[in-house]
Amino acid sequence: xDELERIFDDLRAxxxxxxxxxVRRWLAQNxxxxxxxxxxxxxxxxxxxxxxxxxxxxxGAGGTIQVRQADARIAAFVCSIVRSSLELALSGRLDFLSVxxxxxxxxxxxxxxxxxxxxxxHMRVETLYHPHNAASAHAVDYLTGEYRRIGRIxxxxxxxxxTDEALRASIALFNENRRLLREVYxxxxxxxxLLSAVESYLLVRSAGLMPREEHNALLRRVLELLxxxxxxxxxxxxxxxxxxxxxxPALDMLAVIQNACYIVDDDLMIGLRWITEDVxxxxxxxxxxxxxxxxxxxxxxxxxxxxxxxxxxxxxxIRESGAEAAIVAAAKMCEPGLEEQVHYARALEAAGIxxxxxxxxxxxxxxxxxxxxxxxxxxxxxxxxx
Amino acid sequence: xxxxxxxxxxxxxxxxxxxxxxxxxEMTEAAQTGxxxxxxxxMGSMAELLRTFDFVLxxxxxxxxxxxxxxxxxxxxxxxxxxxxxxxxxxxxxxxxGLQLRQGEHPYGKVPRxxxxxxxxxxxxxxxWSEIWEHLYGCPVFVVDLPGWRGRDSADxxxxxxxxxxxxxxxQLQELIGLCExxxxxxxxxxxxxxxxxxxxxxxxxYHAVCETNRHVPAPFNxxxxxxxxxxxxxxYRGSPEGSxxxxxxxREMQERIRxxxxxxxxxxxxxxxxxxxxYSHFRRFVELFASWGGVFVHSxxxxxxxxxxxxxxxxxxxxxxxxxxxxxVTAAYWGYxxxxxxxxxxxxxxxxxxxxxxxxxxxxxxxRTVSTGLPDVREWMRVQRNVPGLFIQSDLVDxxxxxxxxxxxxxxxxxxxxxxxKAARR
Ligand code: SF4
Ligand code: SF4
Numbered sequence: 001x002d003e004l005e006r007i008f009d010d011l012r013a014x015x016x017x018x019x020x021x022x023v024r025r026w027l028a029q030n031x032x033x034x035x036x037x038x039x040x041x042x043x044x045x046x047x048x049x050x051x052x053x054x055x056x057x058x059x060g061a062g063g064t065i066q067v068r069q070a071d072a073r074i075a076a077f078v079c080s081i082v083r084s085s086l087e088l089a090l091s092g093r094l095d096f097l098s099v100x101x102x103x104x105x106x107x108x109x110x111x112x113x114x115x116x117x118x119x120x121x122h123m124r125v126e127t128l129y130h131p132h133n134a135a136s137a138h139a140v141d142y143l144t145g146e147y148r149r150i151g152r153i154x155x156x157x158x159x160x161x162x163t164d165e166a167l168r169a170s171i172a173l174f175n176e177n178r179r180l181l182r183e184v185y186x187x188x189x190x191x192x193x194l195l196s197a198v199e200s201y202l203l204v205r206s207a208g209l210m211p212r213e214e215h216n217a218l219l220r221r222v223l224e225l226l227x228x229x230x231x232x233x234x235x236x237x238x239x240x241x242x243x244x245x246x247x248x249p250a251l252d253m254l255a256v257i258q259n260a261c262y263i264v265d266d267d268l269m270i271g272l273r274w275i276t277e278d279v280x281x282x283x284x285x286x287x288x289x290x291x292x293x294x295x296x297x298x299x300x301x302x303x304x305x306x307x308x309x310x311x312x313x314x315x316x317x318i319r320e321s322g323a324e325a326a327i328v329a330a331a332k333m334c335e336p337g338l339e340e341q342v343h344y345a346r347a348l349e350a351a352g353i354x355x356x357x358x359x360x361x362x363x364x365x366x367x368x369x370x371x372x373x374x375x376x377x378x379x380x381x382x383x384x385x386x
Numbered sequence: 387x388x389x390x391x392x393x394x395x396x397x398x399x400x401x402x403x404x405x406x407x408x409x410x411x412e413m414t415e416a417a418q419t420g421x422x423x424x425x426x427x428x429m430g431s432m433a434e435l436l437r438t439f440d441f442v443l444x445x446x447x448x449x450x451x452x453x454x455x456x457x458x459x460x461x462x463x464x465x466x467x468x469x470x471x472x473x474x475x476x477x478x479x480x481x482x483x484g485l486q487l488r489q490g491e492h493p494y495g496k497v498p499r500x501x502x503x504x505x506x507x508x509x510x511x512x513x514x515w516s517e518i519w520e521h522l523y524g525c526p527v528f529v530v531d532l533p534g535w536r537g538r539d540s541a542d543x544x545x546x547x548x549x550x551x552x553x554x555x556x557x558q559l560q561e562l563i564g565l566c567e568x569x570x571x572x573x574x575x576x577x578x579x580x581x582x583x584x585x586x587x588x589x590x591x592x593y594h595a596v597c598e599t600n601r602h603v604p605a606p607f608n609x610x611x612x613x614x615x616x617x618x619x620x621x622x623y624r625g626s627p628e629g630s631x632x633x634x635x636x637x638r639e640m641q642e643r644i645r646x647x648x649x650x651x652x653x654x655x656x657x658x659x660x661x662x663x664x665x666y667s668h669f670r671r672f673v674e675l676f677a678s679w680g681g682v683f684v685h686s687x688x689x690x691x692x693x694x695x696x697x698x699x700x701x702x703x704x705x706x707x708x709x710x711x712x713x714x715x716v717t718a719a720y721w722g723y724x725x726x727x728x729x730x731x732x733x734x735x736x737x738x739x740x741x742x743x744x745x746x747x748x749x750x751x752x753x754x755r756t757v758s759t760g761l762p763d764v765r766e767w768m769r770v771q772r773n774v775p776g777l778f779i780q781s782d783l784v785d786x787x788x789x790x791x792x793x794x795x796x797x798x799x800x801x802x803x804x805x806x807x808x809k810a811a812r813r
Contacts, residue, residue, distance in 0.1 A: 073760070073763035077780075104533075110756075111728050114728030115760045118764075127537055131531050132510075133558055138554050141557075145546070149546070304513045335474070335476060338472040339479070341470075
């Protein structure tokens with residue numbers, strides 16, 4: 001097995017292991033170290049890093065564990081990622097968490113925060129309010145204050161102040177990570193045969209599961225190896241996959257899609273790529289983080305920003321990646337995702353861009369149906385574009 | 387004032403109906419004349435501010451629930467689903483989309499198009515809902531972003547967080563005022579605004595007094611039946627003299643009922659709180675299932691969070707109207723969440739004691755993740771930590787397809803049997 005394949009195998013094992021092995025390794029190396037969990041979509045991990053803590057992205061359990069206890073606490077009509085994330089905690093797999101932050105992305109997540117608070121009296125559980133009035137002239141000030149609030153909590157829990165210097169150093173580290181991930185996406189767009197959708201997904205997802213220093217090194221090595229990969233371009237349609245901003249489709253679902261098309265861009269784990277440029281290092285680092293969240297960032301159905309009309313943003317994503325078509329997915333029971341899907345589909349229709357609309361659930365295990373739909377879709381397009 | 391049961395029971399009901407009709411008349415006229423109309427939501431409506439600009443206020447949650455009470459929601463919802471909305475999207479949203487796609491033709495009148503949409507994030511679905519109108523009409527949408535409950539320690543949020551939030555909200559209000567001026571061509575009149583605040587203060591005081599009358603045994607009103615009307619009027623007429631007058635009348639009637647020993651549910655046996663909302667497509671049936679056991683709803687979280695944020699002790703400081711408005715709004719958001727949505731056990735605890743409650747009905751509503759997601763958990767918490775029995779049932783607000791009569795009835799019956807045993811054991 002060559003080095004690249006070994007790396008991707010290891011990453012898959014990491015992503016599919018609900019015992020969070022990289023976190024446990026870090027804790028073994030950093031006795032007494034504190035871990036800060038955050039739910040989807042975005043959390044300024046730099047703040048946790050600057051406090052000497054390990055930020056950990058909690059994005060559900062996929063199909064890796066059975067949801068039992070969480071079902072008794074959360075109503076049945078709630079999306080799967082909310083319950084499987086809670087199950088991870090209820091089953092003791094997140095016992096190492098000192099702080100859990102749940103951003104106000106949607107009604108289900110915000111309400112789940114109450115359940116976490118009641119369930120884990122020893123954990124500090126917080127809702128983080130990112131502005132939903134992103135275009136307001138007051139949003140940056142407000143968010144700077146909100147980030148400082150989270151910072152105060154982490155200082156309290158960690159027992160060590162977050163200096164501006166430390167925060168700047170953390171920002172620089174995460175800037176590097178974002179730059180490397182942008183490189184991964186450039187490769188996806190320009191030479192998608194070099195990097196499958198599952199592989200690029202593993203590269204992004206793992207960022208939230210291990211220390212960023214390690215992840216940067218990993219990305220650097222992968223980017224070095226990729227151009228030498230002995231693979232040939234195939235005749236496949238190029239699509240954008242939209243709808244993976246929060247709940248994550250199973251890896252096997254992505255595999256089924258990539259069998260029929262090249263996914264040249266997507267919004268999978270968009271929170272880890274939310275900020276699209278470097279966060280400036282000069283000036284107030286807290287403010288720079290807030291400003292970047294608002295003004296140097298991507299889009300998703302859970303952020304309201306009139307300057308970023310989402311359907312237009314999707315069209316732009318399609319245009320800039322040279323895609324011919326789109327797969328517009330939504331997680332089952334996801335209110336914001338399902339609502340946005342209607343706008344997306346209508347806009348694509350109006351723009352004459354072929355698209356496939358689908359629903360998924362993180363715990364899905366059978367993909368024949370998806371496979372068939374995508375294949376038929378791709379074939380009809382190949383025919384059309386031929 | 388007459389004292390015959392007929393007259394007393396009827397007075398506020400008649401007045402409530404008159405005010406509701408008046409609102410529909412105003413909306414229908416606006417649909418014809420094009421008078422500026424603002425679409426707003428129950429929570430964080432900003433009615434006091436918008437009234438200053440003479441907007442007609444459309445509350446789509448109310449029009450949606452009225453479609454359901456009229457027994458027509460399925461057809462409207464179907465229209466929205468045919469348009470592309472998933473069966474899993476909030477039924478209020480879909481009933482309204484159906485209404486919009488029918489050019490505003492409602493069983494009670496006609497809904498005008500929006501000149502402006504003002505929403506808050508107290509329910510995040512509001513924002514998505516607003517974006518639908520934005521797509522349909524290209525109207526301006528303003529989100530007044532109200533940061534709210536932060537976690538366990540929210541009750542004693544440090545001053546810094548509160549001030550940060552209040553500053554943000556104040557800034558947004560100023561931006562909203564600018565937008566209102568643009569849309570209506572009117573200048574903001576702070577004195578008129580102050581008058582509306584004063585009316586809201588009066589109404590809030592009376593509203594709380596009305597809620598308090600239900601601490602009496604037997605309860606003079608059913609928080610689910612009459613409560614819905616009170617809620618509706620509180621929204622539609624918040625900040626107006628008609629609104630305050632109405633609640634004065636309600637209070638008088640409740641006091642009179644108490645004096646005469648009249649009960650909302652004859653032979654009251656069990657006093658209940660409803661957590662969540664009722665099912666409007668089966669409204670009468672819902673109430674009857676409980677009333678037939680002598681069960682009366684003495685309070686509901688709905689009367690709290692949907693109460694437009696009438697926090698206990700609510701009062702605007704009229705000497706600094708805009709600042710105070712912003713601060714109250716932030717307080718209301720904090721309190722709405724802790725008091726009745728996400729972290730409601732302390733509020734429930736208090737109501738159970740002060741309203742002499744025997745049991746809690748948790749109604750999980752598929753449409754509404756805002757109020758329903760964590761209900762099973764709260765129910766367990768109240769049962770285990772406070773020994774208060776709770777019933778968990780599930781259906782919807784407006785989607786009749788989600789109501790399963792036999793299932794709900796079975797659970798309700800079993801609950802009352804258990805409740806009787808529980809009550810006997812405590813005696
Ligand atoms: S998948 Fe959708 S509904 Fe579920 S937590 Fe994420 S945004 Fe909310
Ligand atoms: S989710 Fe709940 S609060 Fe929000 S619009 Fe729907 S019914 Fe209303």
